[in-house]
Amino acid sequence: MALLEVDDIQTYYGNIQALKSISLTVEEGEIVTLIGSNGAGKSTTLRSISGLSPIRSGAIRFEGEDISATPPQQIVAKGISQSPEGRKCFQRMTVRENLDLGAYLRNDKAEINSDMDRVFDLFPRLKEREKQKAGTMSGGEQQMLAIGRALMAKPRLLLLDEPSMGIAPILVDRIYETIVEINKQGTTILLVEQNANYGLGVSNRAYVLETGTVALADTSASLRENPDVQAAYLGA
């Protein structure tokens, strides 16, 4: 049984259909990437999974359980957490307060503290800036914080939305190294990435989205060799 199964979902913003038919699966332990151009429906797919944009038809199953109509807070409690598009750190809160909010639904104080240490191990930069306001940090540092904050919910499935967006390349490399490290430590990851080079570089499998549908699905390695993908997304 796949950890996450998305079965032919449709999602609308008002009357505008953003997802026409998206089906995908994520197996335990994988990194799966969604690539595609602007407006293809990548972020909407993540928002549908995390309950922020309710789906109109289809089904989403997590560990076999239907979560199509589950509100966001219960989805977080079940083990899916998200680093949203545009990072959305709480700008006026300190790094530590942001991380604390990531653990909002948890009560196990001792474990929260050890998870916080784990986040600081993964992103030493955050430890340095622990008491600093999130809004005073650079884009890359805020992206680290957004990922760390999502990890504080102790997810089994981590959703990452465009971790490379608007960030200096040197920091993107560091963030991607850490994403691989997080996956090695046992967290399954579903990644949305406009920069296909990065996305296909770290993932096992990938889906190419076009105008709200899945255009291609394959292992990342073979997608990198696919001439259409190269032409459209890899700048080859």
Place this chain on the structure above:
Amino acid sequence: MAIANPTDQAPSTKKYSLDSGIPPIVGKLAFLAIAIFAILMPFLFDPIAGFMDDSITALAFVIMALGLNVVVGFAGLLDLGYVAFFALGAYSVGWFASGFFADANVHIGVTGFITNIPGIHANFLIVLVAAMIVCMIGGVIIGLPTLRLRGDYIAIVTLAFGEIIRVFAVNGDQINLPFGESAKLTAGVNGITPVDQVQLPLPNFADPGIQLFQFGQLNLRPWYWFALTLVFITLFVVIRLRDSRLGRAWIALREDEVAAASMGVPLVKTKLYAYAVGAAIGGVSGAFQASYLSTVNADQFKFSFSIFVLAMVILGGLGSVWGVVVGALLLSLINSYLIPDIFRTVPKDLFGLDFELTDLGFGIFGFLLLIVMVLRPEGLVPERRRQIELHQDIDAGETSFEVRT
């Protein structure tokens, strides 16, 4: 879409700490000193001095502003109809602690001559609880339709709610209730008067000259101490709430709704709690003021009241508990003491003009607000987060997505 920061360096490495720099012990001692002064202050004045009256009104406004601050300051939901809860709290007194329902003959926890008067007469402490319940229900009713709204639209809905309650209050004398022949919803602009005096289960010291705890029109001290007690309780409650999990959820919601939802903050519940808590506190103040003024009159529940309380919150510092206390005391005392009692004749005395300063009341408030907003936009005693935002160019994060729940 964020714009790439070419250097990707933090603007500054300077630490922006939440610590105020003032040792906590100093703050505690200052609070203790002010509290002791506040408790002993009535002994400096005659028991029926005008300033006592103004101080009691000011304390009632402090409670009101603290309640509004939960909704507007903590949770970031602009509320322009807060007067509704003043009204509901006041009518709780009118309904449950007066002779208004003349067909009824209910007496709960009251003693003395009140027991001989028909109507529903519950002890004021019971009425306070009733007021909180009535207001919480009102708060949830106003909260529900605003759940899918944002910013300005919330403000418009709350504004309408405040007006609806006022119109009901004005026309309530035409609305028959299903029990009793003469039972109406309200007494309209004639007002429900008198209402019962507060009776507390406290020892009444036998000194007839002082009568510390005998509430009455000729001894304002017990009213003052009672209001002060309510202020302290409200302060305790809002500070504990602010530092609780719910408080963190409110602030997260205010900062960024999408991010808060992603963290598992339940938006619906969190917003409704904010409305309910704010409403309940407003109801406490409304009930107290109705009892103190001994009338529940539909003329009291004007839109300008909502704005007045909102001005206190903004002037003091949105989200800042101590700032709101300062803002409420200041505006209330300016309104009921400085302008009418001290500086009323200034235009005539100084400039030979033929009007009184009271005619300029709202003009003066507008001017004060303007000055504060220009010189100190974060309020007089700002909440630290807001101060940092307004002075250090932090992008407060746009919330461009609609969150459905």
